[in-house]
Amino acid sequence: MSRILPLLPLRGVIVFPYTVIHLDVGRERSVSAIEEAMLRDRVIFLAMQKEAQDDDPGEDDIYTTGTIAEIKQLLKLPGGTIxxxxxxxxxxxxxxxxxxxPFLKVEVEEAPEPAxxxxxxxxxxxxxxDEFETYVKMSKRIPPETVVAVVSLEEPGRLADVVASHLNLKLTDKQAVLEAVDIKERLNLLCEILxxxxxxxxxERKINLRVRKQxxxxxxxxxxxEQIKAIQKELGEKDERVAEAEELRQKIEAARLPKDVRERxxxxxxxxxxxxPMVAETTVVRNYLDWLLSLPWNKQTRDRLDVKVAERILDEDHYGLKEVKDRILEYLAIRQLAKKxxxxxICFVGPPGVGKTSLAKSIARALQRKFVxxxxxGVRDEAEIRGHRRTYVGALPGRIIQGMKQAGTRNPVFLLDEIDKLSSDFRGDPASxxxxxxxxxxxxxxxxxxxxxxxxxxxxxxxxxANVEYSIPRPLLDRMEVIRIPGYTEEEKVKIAALHLLPKQIKEHGLKKDQLEISENALRRIVREYTREAGVRNLERQIATICRKTARDIVSGKTKAVRITAGNLEEYLGIPRYRHTEAFQNxxxxxxxxxxxxxxxGEVLNVEVSVMKGKGNLTLTGKLGDVMKESAYAGFSYIRSRAxxxxxxxxxxxxxxxxIHVPEGAIxxxxxxxxxxxATAMASALTGVPVKGNLAMTGEITLRGRVLPVGGIKEKVLAAHRAGVKNIILPRENEKNLEDIPANIRRKLNFILVEHMDEVLKEALVRKEE
Known part of the structure; x- marks a missing residue:
């Protein structure tokens, strides 16, 4: 027998025959189906959706087996729900x-209930x-009177449906019971499920029992x-372990640690x-807790973001270094705009003594941050960086965490010195x-x-x-912003000595300002003849030597004040130790x-070439490196091609x-x-044409005579100027590097920019009078 009925799709619930249940309906199509059923005979067909989340189910989304039901009551709720x-x-x-x-209408075939x-x-x-009675006793979720009602049922189909409606089963299991039309199959299925x-x-009972016991x-x-505590309190005693634990808990609460750290x-x-108390591990745990509580998890200092003040401090502490100072001031300006x-x-790369470490201290002072x-x-153990695991005897955190503890704040300026001198061995790679x-x-x-x-x-x-860039591991270098500090020029060294080093050494040696004076010419002579360095450490040592001898003369009553000039400098520092190569002026x-x-x-190199009768051998002396030798061979090949x-x-x-010989062969x-x-020296020696005096040059040569750019232009030009050279030949591609040279020196020199060796020979060799 079939009937045409409105369909109400159910979400997450199944209605069995002989059971009464409340349903809340809100979907528009479902409400229309209920209204249609109320207008007719109050009979509606209930079938469950396969997916409860589906708001607009179709034929394939609804189970075909369901329940024909009668609507007993209807109540309209606020919001359009029924x-x-x-x-x-x-x-x-x-x-x-x-x-x-406007609603789902279906033709339903009634399934007769076999008797x-x-x-x-x-x-x-x-x-x-029997199974149901046992289930009720064990679950204690179903009232006992339900069992009485179920036992009194004599119809097998009705009994199965009522039992199924009271069980807390998966929806798929309930649907399987609903689809079991055959009485034997339905009873068998329910017995297995129970x-x-x-x-x-x-x-569940065993697990609950275990949990309850615990x-x-x-x-x-x-x-x-609690009883022990009460007894100790009455006796006026206090357990040391309990007291220590309570004290630690109070410290943990006061430290405002992150949630996961606090729980740990x-x-x-x-x-x-x-x-x-006597177990060795207690010391390990205590030390670990001390480290956790001493780290600055939330403490930080407020940055001083005043760009003008920072610029003044950097200028006070360091002379020159414009690029470095600009980078720090840019960082401060961005911090004012972007708070997070x-x-x-930053990686400072430069020779020793140029002020890399002291510059980091100045940055911390300018920012008002702690400095570590x-x-x-020589660090070669990975544990130096990452720390040792607590399973090892004498384990400690790595040097990074130790540094953070030393700083006491989470935002210090942290200097990692000599990063190019890291090593690695079987204990791991600290660079990684x-x-x-x-x-x-x-x-x-x-x-x-x-x-x-x-x-x-x-x-x-x-x-x-770092002193050199090439020895820093590539992956590490990729994560850093490299700022190169090439070294100070002679003029910069003289200024640094006058403004920073001399006042510092006078103060450290207990002298007064009017007791020692060093003239500018004397300082320049110290830089030229008593030191050979990119930085100013040896310069400071020489000034310290003068201060010591001055202090001795003053204490012994020999003099009341000393004035050092270029003339009497040798009395204090002895004979000069270095000489700079002079350029040939003729x-x-x-x-x-x-x-x-x-x-x-920078240095001036005198390249000398002699030509002798022989078989075409090319001899190179002067402790030349492989690249320099290859340049000589390339230059010789070029001259042969231009014979x-x-x-x-x-x-x-x-x-x-x-x-070919380059003097000072020990260097x-x-x-x-x-x-x-x-190549110019060889061409001059072979042709007998002299090279112009008062001329210096630098540049790489190719076999075809092209002149390629080279580095260190600033230092080379300053060396030429110091040697009295007026004319300098440079590769044309190095023209952009002339901006690095101080303007007062640049104006005194004549730069000749070339692209080919032919141009070099035209400018360098003395032209024969025609």
Missing amino acids: RILVEGIRRGKIREYLSYD ETSSEIEALMRCLI AKEKEILEL MEKTQKEYYLR ALKEVERLEKMP MKGPI RISLG ALLEVLDPEQNHMFSDHYIEAPFDLSRVMFITT EVVGVANGLAWTEVG DTLGLEADFHEKHDLH PKDGPSAGITM
Whole structure:
């Protein structure tokens, strides 16, 4: 028998025949279906959706088997929702969907309830009742009077449906019971489901019993501890462990630690409280808690973001270094605009003594931040950076965490000195461990093996220093902003000595300002003849020597004040230790002035070439490096290719030997920048045409005679100026580097920019009068 009925899709609920249930209906299509049923005979078909979240289910989204039900009551609620009371009548199966709007209308085939009875069905009914009674006793969620009502049922189908409606089952299991039209199948299915549910309830009971026992044990321990405390209080005694634990808990609460760190600390306090006092591990736990509480998890200083004040402080502490100062002032300006900027990671690269470390201290002073310094020279153990695990005897945090404890704030200026001198061995690679520290994307969660909790390093301003860039590991260098400090010029050294070093040494040696005076010419002579360095450390030592001798003369009554001039300097410092190579000012055949860069500044190189009868050998002397030798061979090949232009015989190289020598043979020399100098000297020696005096040059040469750019232009030009050279030949591509040279020196020199060796020879060799 089939009927045409409105369909009400159910979400997360199943209605069985013979059961009464309240349903809240709010969907527009469902409300229309209820209204249609009320207008007719109050009968509606209820079927469950496969997905409860689906607001507009179709044919494939609704189970075909459901329940034909009668609407007993209807109540309209605020907001357009309807509450209905329905009673299931019998099962039904959807044969066809007849319409979809304004509600779902379906043709339903009624499933008759068979009234057959047999001894097997009777046995299944008894089995189901027994299982249900046991289930009710174990679950204690179903009232006992329900069992009385169920036992009194004699119809097998009705019994199965009423039992199924009272069980707390998965919806898929309930749907399977609803779809079981055959009485035997339905009773069998319910008996199996109840057997499984009993097993689950038994497991739940065992788990609850275990939990209850544990709770009782904990409560008992708590009660006994409270009793001990009460007894000790009455006796006027106090347990040291309990007192220590309470004190630690108070410190943890006062420290305002991050949530995960706080939980870890409290857990360690509980462990400490339960340990016997003589156990060695108590010291480990105590030390760990001390470290956790001493770290600046939330403490930080307020930055002084006044750009003008910072500029004044940097100028007070350091002369020159414009690029470095500009970078710091830019950082302060950005911090005024962006409050949550990540700390920059800056790497100062430069020779010893140029002020890299003292510059970091000045930055901390300008920002009003704490300053921390650690030296990485010779560090070869990864644990130095990341710390040791607490399982090791004498374990400690790494030097980064130690530095943060020393700073006492989470935003110090942190100097990592000598980062280019890191080592690695079988104990790990500390450079790799530093990657996390110096990566702005990772260091907000820095993990130390000892602390075992993420520490935020993102507010730290890391500054690293190195003497040379090539020995810094590439991945580490990639995470840093490199600022090169090439070294001070002679003029800068004289100014630094007058403004900073001399007043400092006078004060340190207990002298007064009017007791020692050093003239500017004397300072310049100290820089030129008594020191050879890029920085100012040796210059400071020489000034300290003068101060010591002055103090001795004053104390012995020999004099009341000393004035040092260029004339009497040797009385205090002895004979000069260094001399700078002087440039050839006269026109000489086979000799050219080259310019070289060294770690202590620029130098003039005199390249000499002699031509002798021989078999075409090229001899190089003067402790030249491989690159410099290759430049000489390239220059010689270029001259051979230009033999006709230079007026040389085509086979001149088979009849003559060339000897190239660069004086001061004890000093190693290397680099490509002497290429055009050696080629010019060879051309002069072979042609007999002298090289112009008062001329110096630098540039790399190729086989085809192109002149390539070189580095260290500033230092080379200053060396040429110091040697009295007026004309300088430079590669055209180095024109942009002339901006680095002080304007007062640049105006005194004549720069000749070239692109090819032909231009060099045209400018360098003395032209024959026609």
